Each structure stands twice: as structure tokens, then as C-alpha cells.
Amino acid sequence: MNTIQKLAILADAAKYDASCASSGATKRNSLGTGGIGSTEGMGICHSYTPDGRCVSLLKILLTNFCVFDCVYCVNRVSSNVRRARFTPQEVVRLTLDFYKRNYIEGLFLSSGIIRNGDYTMEQLVEVARCLREDHKFRGYIHLKTIPDASPDLMARAGQYADRLSINVELPTEKSLQQLAPEKSLPAIRAAMGHLRWRIEETKQERKAARGKHKPPPFAPAGQSTQMIIGADATDDRAVLDSSVNMYNNYRLRRVYYSAFSPIPDASSKLPLQAPPLAREHRLYQADWLLRFYAFDADEIVPRTDGGTAMLDLDIDPKLAWALRHHEYFPVDLNTAPKERLLRVPGLGTRNVGKILMARRHARLRLDDLSRLRAPLRKMLPFVQVLDHHPQKLLDDADKLRARLAPPPRQAALFA
Ligand code: SF4
Numbered sequence: 001m002n003t004i005q006k007l008a009i010l011a012d013a014a015k016y017d018a019s020c021a022s023s024g025a026t027k028r029n030s031l032g033t034g035g036i037g038s039t040e041g042m043g044i045c046h047s048y049t050p051d052g053r054c055v056s057l058l059k060i061l062l063t064n065f066c067v068f069d070c071v072y073c074v075n076r077v078s079s080n081v082r083r084a085r086f087t088p089q090e091v092v093r094l095t096l097d098f099y100k101r102n103y104i105e106g107l108f109l110s111s112g113i114i115r116n117g118d119y120t121m122e123q124l125v126e127v128a129r130c131l132r133e134d135h136k137f138r139g140y141i142h143l144k145t146i147p148d149a150s151p152d153l154m155a156r157a158g159q160y161a162d163r164l165s166i167n168v169e170l171p172t173e174k175s176l177q178q179l180a181p182e183k184s185l186p187a188i189r190a191a192m193g194h195l196r197w198r199i200e201e202t203k204q205e206r207k208a209a210r211g212k213h214k215p216p217p218f219a220p221a222g223q224s225t226q227m228i229i230g231a232d233a234t235d236d237r238a239v240l241d242s243s244v245n246m247y248n249n250y251r252l253r254r255v256y257y258s259a260f261s262p263i264p265d266a267s268s269k270l271p272l273q274a275p276p277l278a279r280e281h282r283l284y285q286a287d288w289l290l291r292f293y294a295f296d297a298d299e300i301v302p303r304t305d306g307g308t309a310m311l312d313l314d315i316d317p318k319l320a321w322a323l324r325h326h327e328y329f330p331v332d333l334n335t336a337p338k339e340r341l342l343r344v345p346g347l348g349t350r351n352v353g354k355i356l357m358a359r360r361h362a363r364l365r366l367d368d369l370s371r372l373r374a375p376l377r378k379m380l381p382f383v384q385v386l387d388h389h390p391q392k393l394l395d396d397a398d399k400l401r402a403r404l405a406p407p408p409r410q411a412a413l414f415a
Contacts, residue, residue: 006084007094013064013075016258017110017144017167017226057108057142058098062086062123066112070169070180071267072231072260075112080265085114088126095131099139106140106162107131113146121149121157128160140221147183147191154191155218158198163221163253166191171242175232179269192250195223200251222253229283230275231260237301237309240286244297247290257283282311289317292349293342314405319345322382323401326394330384333364345404346379378404 063085064075074081086094091109098104109127113120124143131137143161145154157164166188170176173185202218209215225246227239243255259280262272289295300317301309312320322329322345331340333355341352351372358368364385369376381393381400393400 001084003090003094006086006090007060009082009084010061010064010086011059013081014059014061014108014110016074016261017059017108056104057106057140058095058104059108060086060091060094060110062088062091062109062111062120062127063114064112065114067115068113068180068182070183071269072169072179072228072263074263079263088123088130091127092130092135095127095139096135096137099137104139106142108142108144110144117146117148118150118153121146121153125153125156125160128157132160142221145191145195147188149191151194154194155198158195158202158218159216161219163224164195164219165224165226166195167226168242168246169226169228170232171227171234171239172232175234179232189250192223192225192246192252195219196250199223222251224252224254224256226256226258228260229257229280231270233308235301235308236279236283236286236311237297237303239283240290240297240301243287244290255287257287276313278313279311282313282317286311286317293318294339295321315401316345318343319378319404323397323404326397326400329382329394330390331382332384333369334359334385344379344382346375347383348374 061075063083064081065083065085066073066075067077069076069078073079091107095104095107099106107127109124111120111124114123124145128141128143131141140163141161142163142165143157145157145164145166147166154164168185168188169180169183176183176185198218199222202215206214206217227242229239239257246252246255257280259275259277260271261274262270266272286300289300290297295318299321301311303309311317315323322343328340328343331344333341338352338356341347341355342349347355351374354372355364358364362368365387366385369379369383369385380388381390381404384390
């Protein structure tokens with residue numbers, strides 16, 4: 001099998017992994033320092049999927065052979081797919097070739113488990129080592145790590161990679177036991193805890209070193225994970241609870257949500273249909289509210305007695321919260337503190353900053369809001385300025401919801 005054939009198989013096999021954004025990397029540039037590449041700058045191709053995921057990395061698997069049998073995964077040992085395997089040197093060569101042609105800004109490398117966790121991790125680390133040490137590659141590297149790999153291999157991975165990730169895959173221990181019995185949530189969490197400790201310890205040591213010899217950075221862009229949505233019956237509240245746990249306890253930079261895609265010869269344990277893509281999108285919005293808007297999971301998806309707690313697919317979670325809490329509105333844009341402004345549907349963190357700045361100089365009016373490039377139709381029912389008082393609109397939450405939700409669509413007879 002030639003390299004192009006392997007690439008076709010292993011790039012396709014990697015597409016199910018959502019966690020590839022390069023945000024948070026340290027600024028590193030080969031200009032004037034020798035070597036090749038940078039984590040920023042002009043001339044690097046960027047491509048983003050509609051939900052904001054960066055796809056400008058060379059995103060491949062080292063191999064799609066795997067000794068595990070996770071039922072949701074197209075690469076599981078019992079799956080009847082074409083298999084391929086790169087050598088570490090082949091991945092290095094491809095990365096450098098694509099980088100020099102300006103197709104990519106870095107490498108996202110994952111792998112099926114071959115032989116065992118340590119052996120697989122050794123191969124992944126060798127790719128990163130060779131790029132960094134032999135070729136002085138300064139571009140972005142994201143390595144997927146194997147939870148049961150030895151701490152020594154994890155340490156080496158963090159030395160070369162900008163970001164490390166360990167996929168938690170499913171939100172609960174119960175669903176892992178059902179769908180990925182060879183994986184264990186405690187082992188995944190222990191590995192995340194270890195990475196957190198190494199990342200923070202290295203940061204402290206580097207800070208303390210000041211002018212003295214600084215230890216090398218360890219995974220400076222932190223760690224992330226991915227959860228598959230819709231492969232099991234877990235509701236959105238449990239998904240968000242799991243994310244909150246990982247953000248708080250393991251200081252993850254990102255949790256990525258990947259809507260389950262049905263696979264060929266699927267197990268009867270899996271649903272026949274993929275969840276609506278809107279569910280993935282709503283979870284990303286909810287995740288944003290948790291991290292940047294000081295919402296907690298209970299506000300975003302309140303628990304219901306015994307029922308499943310799901311996000312509203314028709315309207316975004318911030319608007320859904322506002323419609324449940326009309327007593328909180330209207331928010332006076334001329335006087336409200338930042339925390340209240342952040343709760344207004346349609347107002348993002350950047351526009352909140354602009355409002356805080358603008359009102360230092362003058363009392364805001366409707367005309368000022370039109371300069372924000374914010375969705376005024378969504379925002380106006382919830383805010384008041386000198387010449388706008390929407391109290392009447394807020395009195396009828398159902399009518400307001402009908403006005404702001406997208407119109408219902410006729411279902412197709414033949415999907
Ligand atoms: S370990 Fe990873 S590659 Fe292997 S079957 Fe499970 S999810 Fe797929």
C-alpha cells in the first residue's frame with residue numbers, strides 16, 4: 001500500500017475525532033531561530049467547520065488497527081474496514097511536506113491501540129520527538145494520549161506536544177461499561193489528573209525560574225477531551241455535569257462534543273439514527289455559557305423529576321434561560337453590572353465590553369445598539385435604553401418565544 005492510499009484511509013478514520021482546535025498554543029516561530037514552522041502568522045491555511053472547529057491541522061491516525069472493541073467506533077477490532085498503518089517516519093515526512101506547501105499549520109495525531117497502550121504511545125511520541133528534535137519543527141502538535149500509558153511516556157509526550165488529549169468518549173461510567181468495556185473512567189480521570197499536575201507544576205517552575213534556566217514547557221496549550229453524543233441514552237444535563245467535572249477538577253481547556261455517526265455493521269446496542277446535529281451545536285453553546293458567561297449547569301438545563309433533561313433544540317440555551325426568567329429583564333444597558341449584561345440573549349462578551357466602554361462617555365440609545373453588530377431582534381426584548389422600554393413584550397413569554405424561535409418546518413415525507 002502506498003502513502004497516498006494509507007493517507008486516504010487514515011485521514012478518513014480520523015474524521016470522527018472532533019478535538020482539533022489549536023487555540024491556546026504558545027506563540028512559537030522559527031523566524032531567526034532556525035528550524036521550520038510557527039504556531040501563528042500569515043500564510044497558514046485555516047479552515048473552520050460551521051461550529052468553529054479548526055481543521056487546518058494534518059489530522060490523521062497513526063493506524064486504524066485497534067485491539068479494543070468500542071462498539072461506537074468504526075476502527076474497533078471487530079469492524080470490517082480497510083486497515084493501514086503509518087510508520088512514525090512516514091507521518092513526519094507527510095507533516096513536513098504539507099507544512100512546507102502551506103496546507104496545514106500543524107499535526108493532530110491519534111491512533112488505534114496496537115499491542116498495548118505503552119507501545120502505541122511510544123510510536124506517537126516518536127513522531128513528535130522526530131519533528132521537534134530532528135527537524136526543529138515549531139508548528140503546532142496535538143497528540144492524543146492513551147490513558148494507561150506509563151507516566152514516563154506521558155511526560156515525554158508533554159515535552160514535545162502543544163496540546164495533549166485523552167478522550168473520555170462517553171459521559172458516564174455506565175455508558176462506558178456498556179459500549180467501551182475495555183476503557184475505564186477512573187483510569188481516564190487518573191490520567192487527566194496526572195496531566196493537570198504536570199502542566200501546572202511545569203508552569204510554576206517556569207515562572208519561578210525567572211532569568212535562570214527555565215525547564216522546558218509541558219503541553220503549554222493544556223489538555224482537552226472529546227465526548228460522543230447520542231451513542232447512548234445520557235441526557236444533556238449529565239453530559240454538561242461531566243464537562244463541569246472535567247473543567248473544574250482537571251482544568252481542561254476544551255471539551256469537544258461529537259455527534260455520534262452511525263457506522264457500518266453497527267452493534268444492536270447503538271441507536272439506528274444519528275442525533276440531530278443541532279444537539280451538538282447546542283451543547284457547544286451551553287459549554288460556552290459555562291466557561292465564559294458564569295452560568296451553571298442547573299441554570300442551563302434544570303433537572304426534571306425523573307425525566308430526561310435536554311437542551312431546547314429550537315432556541316439557543318441563553319435565550320431559553322431568559323425566557324424562563326423574564327423577571328430578570330429588561331436589563332438596563334446604561335446601569336447594569338457586567339454579570340447582568342452577560343445574561344442578555346444576543347450579547348456576547350465582546351459586545352458587553354463595548355457597551356461598558358461606550359456608556360462611560362454617553363447614555364446609550366437605540367441608535368448606539370445598531371452599531372454593535374449584535375442580533376437586535378433577539379436582544380431588544382430583553383434590554384432597555386433611554387428610548388426603548390420593552391416591558392410589554394416580556395409579559396407574555398410564550399408569545400415572545402414564538403416570535404424569536406425559528407418557524408416550524410414541514411417534515412419531509414421521504415428523508
Ligand atoms: S480504543 Fe479508540 S480506536 Fe480503538 S476501538 Fe476504542 S475508540 Fe476506536
